[in-house]
Amino acid sequence: MKQASRLLIAAVFALLLAACASSGNRTAAHGITLPPPDTTAASGAYEGATDYRVGSQDLLEISVFGVSELTHQARVNSNGMINLPLVGGVMAGGKTVPELEKELGARYADGYLQNPQVTVFVKEYTSQRVTLEGALKKPGIYPLTGKTSLLQAIAMAEGTDEFADLEGVVLFRHINGQRMAAAYDLTKVRRGELADPQVYGDDVIVIERSGSKSAFREFLRSVPALGLFLAL
Structure with a gap:
């Protein structure tokens, strides 16, 4: 699991760098929330839409x-x-x-x-699942059994571990045919300074480790406003 986490984080970093290298793909804002995903099964599940498929x-x-x-x-x-x-x-x-x-x-x-x-x-909505990777007590794939926020999803993995960088939380989602990401400062979310975003089926949440020398962590540190919104 740890090896898989490292590989996923490395891939995430590569995608983020590619996104930043492309002009017009980056918008930064405090408290930004990703739109619902493309799939009707995922987006309709929590909004009462009639096209959700059981x-x-x-x-x-x-x-x-x-x-x-x-x-x-x-x-x-x-x-x-x-x-x-x-x-x-x-x-x-x-x-x-x-x-x-x-x-x-x-x-x-x-x-x-x-x-x-x-x-x-x-x-x-047990058929909907979210992937949690990185500095968590129990990373893995978890079912969403109803409307779920970022904090609630992290709680399903029994919370962050002692090495978690709470400023390095990234939520990934497919929107309008693109893989999108938003970065959050979990401390600010907990304090109510940033909105606690809703998560959907097939979302991926990655939490970087504090004190690591990874380029991914340094990239997050360089972002002036966590809540960054990227098209990958």
Whole structure:
């Protein structure tokens, strides 16, 4: 894991240098927040968009208007299936919420209910994952089970370790077909001086080690305002 972290950080630094060498690719601002990512699965998951597609291990809450007995929570299995009262197994994986509501309405209408109004709520977006690398107690890949901020994501990895450079936190994301990054001073985020940005599925968070002599750390130190926004 440590070797993988070093390799990732080295790659990140190379990308950042390439970005800075390109004119017009850099904008600096305090408290800047990256826009949501390109994928509808990632961006729609936390904004209530109708184009989010249900994924494996998502937790769904399903209800039928006027029939409290059919209110049910179901975890999507690895094959994309859920099991519900009366109708049994239903393929949920890959469907949007409206598509699944329509499917379940048709199932319940087939010999069970008249004009059922089915509502599907995605309670946990477990199919969305974030990668945390660098100076963390437990770096790794973690599921996002709902709307999650940068501080909350770091807490999933049990926080930063004693060697973490809190001024060297970089969040990477794909936006408009480009790999983008924003650098944050975690101390300022904790104090409320910078906004605690929301993280999405497929985001990568990298935390550099304090006291290291790496070029990546020196680059971050040279940035006049953490909260830097880069197109990579």
